[in-house]
Amino acid sequence: MVSVRSIVNTPSSLTPNDLPWIIEHREERCTLCGRCAAVCPVGTLNLKYMRKRMPQLVLSATERGSSYKTFVGIRQSTEIGKRCIGCGTCSLVCPNEAIQPLQNPGRDRFRFVNNQQGEPAKRGGRRNVPGASLLDRIIFDRISMLTDPALDAGRHEFSLNTLLGRVLPPEEYVRRKLSGEWIPPVREIFPFIIGSMSFGALSPNMWLGLLQGVAYCNEVLGIPVVMATGEGGCPPWVLRSPFLKYIILQIASGYFGWDEIIRAIPEMQCDPAAIEIKYGQGAKPGDGGLLMWYKVSKIIARLRGVPEGVDLPSPPVHQTLYSIEESVMKMIQTMSMAWNFRVPVYPKISGSTSAKSVLNNLVRNPYAGALLIDGIDGGTGAAYNISMDATGHPIAANVRECYLDLCAQGKQNEIPIFAAGGVGKNGNVTQNGMALIMLGASGVHMGKFMMQTAAGCLGTETNRCNVCNLGICPKGITSQNPKIYRRLDPDQVAQRVVDAFMSIRTETKKIMAPLGRSQSLPIGMSDALGIDDKDVAERLNIRYVC
Amino acid sequence: MCRLAMKTASEPFSPFSVLQAMEAMQEGYDGSGLGLLLRGLTFADYKYNASDPILSGIAHTEEALARLDHIMDKAGFTLKYDHEFEVKKAMIEAQDRHKYILRVYKLPAAWSKLAAEQVEYELMLTRLALRADGEAHGNDLTAFSLWPDVAMIKEVGWPLEIGLALGLDAGRILSRICMAQGRQNTNYGINLYACHPFFIQGVATMTNGENTAFIPIKDWLTGRSYPGYIGYQSDSEVFAHILHYVTKKLKLPLSAYKHVITPLKNEELARHPQGDFLRGLRDACRRLIIDGPNAVIGTLPDETSLLVMDAKKMRPATVGGKPGEWAIASEMCGVDAMIPDRDRSKDFQPMREHTVIIPPDRQELQIWSQFDQLSIPQAA
Numbered sequence: 001m002v003s004v005r006s007i008v009n010t011p012s013s014l015t016p017n018d019l020p021w022i023i024e025h026r027e028e029r030c031t032l033c034g035r036c037a038a039v040c041p042v043g044t045l046n047l048k049y050m051r052k053r054m055p056q057l058v059l060s061a062t063e064r065g066s067s068y069k070t071f072v073g074i075r076q077s078t079e080i081g082k083r084c085i086g087c088g089t090c091s092l093v094c095p096n097e098a099i100q101p102l103q104n105p106g107r108d109r110f111r112f113v114n115n116q117q118g119e120p121a122k123r124g125g126r127r128n129v130p131g132a133s134l135l136d137r138i139i140f141d142r143i144s145m146l147t148d149p150a151l152d153a154g155r156h157e158f159s160l161n162t163l164l165g166r167v168l169p170p171e172e173y174v175r176r177k178l179s180g181e182w183i184p185p186v187r188e189i190f191p192f193i194i195g196s197m198s199f200g201a202l203s204p205n206m207w208l209g210l211l212q213g214v215a216y217c218n219e220v221l222g223i224p225v226v227m228a229t230g231e232g233g234c235p236p237w238v239l240r241s242p243f244l245k246y247i248i249l250q251i252a253s254g255y256f257g258w259d260e261i262i263r264a265i266p267e268m269q270c271d272p273a274a275i276e277i278k279y280g281q282g283a284k285p286g287d288g289g290l291l292m293w294y295k296v297s298k299i300i301a302r303l304r305g306v307p308e309g310v311d312l313p314s315p316p317v318h319q320t321l322y323s324i325e326e327s328v329m330k331m332i333q334t335m336s337m338a339w340n341f342r343v344p345v346y347p348k349i350s351g352s353t354s355a356k357s358v359l360n361n362l363v364r365n366p367y368a369g370a371l372l373i374d375g376i377d378g379g380t381g382a383a384y385n386i387s388m389d390a391t392g393h394p395i396a397a398n399v400r401e402c403y404l405d406l407c408a409q410g411k412q413n414e415i416p417i418f419a420a421g422g423v424g425k426n427g428n429v430t431q432n433g434m435a436l437i438m439l440g441a442s443g444v445h446m447g448k449f450m451m452q453t454a455a456g457c458l459g460t461e462t463n464r465c466n467v468c469n470l471g472i473c474p475k476g477i478t479s480q481n482p483k484i485y486r487r488l489d490p491d492q493v494a495q496r497v498v499d500a501f502m503s504i505r506t507e508t509k510k511i512m513a514p515l516g517r518s519q520s521l522p523i524g525m526s527d528a529l530g531i532d533d534k535d536v537a538e539r540l541n542i543r544y545v546c
Numbered sequence: 547m548c549r550l551a552m553k554t555a556s557e558p559f560s561p562f563s564v565l566q567a568m569e570a571m572q573e574g575y576d577g578s579g580l581g582l583l584l585r586g587l588t589f590a591d592y593k594y595n596a597s598d599p600i601l602s603g604i605a606h607t608e609e610a611l612a613r614l615d616h617i618m619d620k621a622g623f624t625l626k627y628d629h630e631f632e633v634k635k636a637m638i639e640a641q642d643r644h645k646y647i648l649r650v651y652k653l654p655a656a657w658s659k660l661a662a663e664q665v666e667y668e669l670m671l672t673r674l675a676l677r678a679d680g681e682a683h684g685n686d687l688t689a690f691s692l693w694p695d696v697a698m699i700k701e702v703g704w705p706l707e708i709g710l711a712l713g714l715d716a717g718r719i720l721s722r723i724c725m726a727q728g729r730q731n732t733n734y735g736i737n738l739y740a741c742h743p744f745f746i747q748g749v750a751t752m753t754n755g756e757n758t759a760f761i762p763i764k765d766w767l768t769g770r771s772y773p774g775y776i777g778y779q780s781d782s783e784v785f786a787h788i789l790h791y792v793t794k795k796l797k798l799p800l801s802a803y804k805h806v807i808t809p810l811k812n813e814e815l816a817r818h819p820q821g822d823f824l825r826g827l828r829d830a831c832r833r834l835i836i837d838g839p840n841a842v843i844g845t846l847p848d849e850t851s852l853l854v855m856d857a858k859k860m861r862p863a864t865v866g867g868k869p870g871e872w873a874i875a876s877e878m879c880g881v882d883a884m885i886p887d888r889d890r891s892k893d894f895q896p897m898r899e900h901t902v903i904i905p906p907d908r909q910e911l912q913i914w915s916q917f918d919q920l921s922i923p924q925a926a
Contacts, residue, residue, distance in 0.1 A: 144838065168830055170791075170831050173830035174797075186829050407766075408769065410769025410771065411769070412833065413766060519808065520835040523833075524833075527760070527761040
């Protein structure tokens with residue numbers, strides 16, 4: 001045994017085998033081109049000179065017994081800040097398929113030491129719960145093939161749109177309409193909405209690509225898709241463009257970007273689709289938005305009215321508010337007034353057992369346009385691991401409970417509930433969305449799914465990549481560094497946005513047709529849902545099937 | 547599938563003639579039930595005053611009948627006529643039918659001070675009290691309707707056989723309107739209440755086809771907290787309740803019914819003279835949009851009849867006749883059986899946008915299209 005001090009050994013020392021991702025490097029295929037090391041977003045890969053002893057049996061006394069060979073190889077850093085994140089960009093650029101990250105099949109020890117200097121681990125991305133989600137397990141089982149002539153998803157007309165905004169009870173609508181009184185604004189939109197991701201969290205190219213795709217869906221395909229901005233405001237040229245009508249402007253506790261928005265109101269060519277007031281988000285309930293300093297570039301700083309390169313943590317709550325009642329009175333009505341009561345205004349909250357009390361308060365306010373509930377599986381640009389992993393409420397039961405509560409009051413058509421948090425996290429976006437709709441949601445918001453499908457986000461539920469917070473996104477989706485986001489072509493993103501919505505539209509019809517539904521979105525059609533779990537079926541008040 | 551037949555005529559006729567029309571269409575049903583609704587009644591052995599309410603139902607036991615008498619007495623109703631069916635029990639599948647009830651009552655004296663709308667409300671509550679009493683006693687009492695000039699019969703079996711078993715061929719009961727439907731709703735379990743036509747406060751509908759949007763519509767109607775919006779043993783019951791809601795609660799014209807259950811598309815509304823009103827109405831009544839293939843036949847207290855189709859016109863229905871006499875049926879052979887001597891070239895099969903209305907004078911058909919102007923002047 002050698003003495004302890006002669007080997008590197010600190011409490012936080014790691015070997016490659018302790019890391020979540022281990023680089024597999026096949027030296028016999030490597031051409032030493034160095035592309036992998038150059039492209040690695042965390043700098044974990046190093047080209048290293050190494051020496052290898054070549055023992056040989058030599059009988060002559062004048063020669064040395066062994067020779068040494070020097071070679072160049074790729075090595076993985078075991079520094080905590082430079083651990084491999086599994087993004088696989090190295091594989092993407094390797095001309096010879098010589099390198100790839102492999103997930104550590106054992107329990108990595110990294111998780112015990114990633115709190116250096118007392119700072120708990122943070123990440124961007126997702127909650128990291130692999131396997132089928134609850135929404136993936138809900139099936140549509142009330143097939144009307146014989147009691148009905150089946151509908152043809154390919155040939156029949158389908159009405160797929162949903163309503164965003166306060167809808168009056170029919171008696172009140174007729175009364176007000178006939179006496180010429182104010183009718184709350186209602187938007188007819190596609191029920192799959194691009195969830196709030198801020199200009200700041202997303203790179204300019206990603207944002208532009210999304211907007212281009214959304215505009216194409218609306219103006220060429222007739223799919224009325226809308227997208228939400230997130231907290232960071234909206235580029236000034238968009239505010240003054242006819243595309244604003246496809247955008248839900250978010251106001252959150254940091255009020256970032258709202259100087260620009262308010263200033264632009266007199267010059268707006270059209271009204272925004274809606275105003276979303278963010279009180280909470282599913283990925284990190286109790287935390288405000290967080291844009292880390294890496295991403296506060298010149299343009300972001302200008303848009304948000306802050307200096308460059310500083311962390312931008314929004315407060316956890318709107319500082320001027322003390323209660324939901326006040327919030328409704330102050331914010332919803334103020335925002336409504338800003339656009340002369342022509343734009344629906346609604347709050348977004350984290351999934352919570354208290355969602356019902358928020359909802360019931362909204363029901364009693366005539367200006368509240370909807371409620372968006374964001375479940376625990378929601379993604380984010382940056383959050384503490386603890387918030388993302390263990391804080392919040394799953395969306396399915398939350399939405400169902402709120403919907404049934406509205407049904408009991410007969411108000412389910414008046415305040416639409418929108419659901420978010422894990423929709424399409426395993427790719428089954430239409431199934432997940434339609435399951436939530438049949439549980440009672442009027443529509444769903446999806447963020448991670450759009451990043452993955454439209455821009456090739458590398459994140460998976462096995463903690464791959466998830467560095468959206470650091471501004472080093474290998475695909476250029478969540479970076480403000482032009483060297484990186486130049487990798488992302490907005491036109492290609494737009495094309496993929498369009499691909500995604502066309503496919504969602506077809507799949508929605510493929511779900512509705514066998515259920516015998518085509519005239520309206522089957523909101524609350526819970527008789528068509530089944531799941532192979534008795535407890536879940538009982539909780540959601542749907543059928544247990546096996 | 548099931549089959550529907552409805553006849554409306556200025557001269558009262560026997561319901562048995564409509565059952566014969568059902569027989570002509572018998573390939574389309576399975577003998578699981580018959581529902582009949584008669585309006586504009588004439589009894590051979592009683593001179594009926596059309597303002598007196600008639601109670602229709604079944605007392606399955608003697609005890610249930612006694613309870614019925616007690617409830618009606620307590621509410622202040624006086625029995626004026628008790629129609630005794632000449633029942634041939636052997637021809638009826640179910641063996642627990644103590645008495646088929648078709649009774650004429652005098653309204654309680656205390657109600658004379660009530661406004662017409664309140665009387666209608668109280669009549670509904672009384673019917674619901676009878677129904678609730680039956681349900682509380684193992685369904686031994688079934689109450690279909692309690693309304694002036696309306697009688698209803700519902701039973702399990704083949705329509706013609708039920709007609710014969712109840713002696714409807716004897717001509718003791720005649721009516722100016724007869725609605726008949728030839729199948730129970732087997733989608734949601736056999737139950738006498740699940741049999742069409744459905745009735746609420748004088749409004750009745752029967753439907754051919756499945757309403758796939760049933761649950762969300764039911765949930766919404768239930769949320770109105772209106773005592774009459776209950777039941778829903780059949781997905782088609784909501785059609786009657788929506789018609790009631792549109793005409794009695796929203797007080798909109800009959801032509802608005804179609805705009806509620808199958809609203810026009812955006813591009814069509816954009817061209818409609820009242821598109822703005824109708825679009826808002828569509829949003830406000832969004833949970834009442836029906837789905838699936840449906841032909842809905844309805845009648846109203848003033849003896850107006852109507853026929854509408856689903857938005858894709860996925861079910862058949864034909865209307866034909868001549869001044870004073872009109873018939874609606876799922877198949878042409880049904881219309882033929884009811885009114886053979888008509889000009890068939892004038893038969894009409896409504897399309898998705900049509901509402902066929904036969905007004906009480908029965909002189910001509912009104913074919914109203916959703917693209918036409920609606921008669922709400924302020925809404926223009």
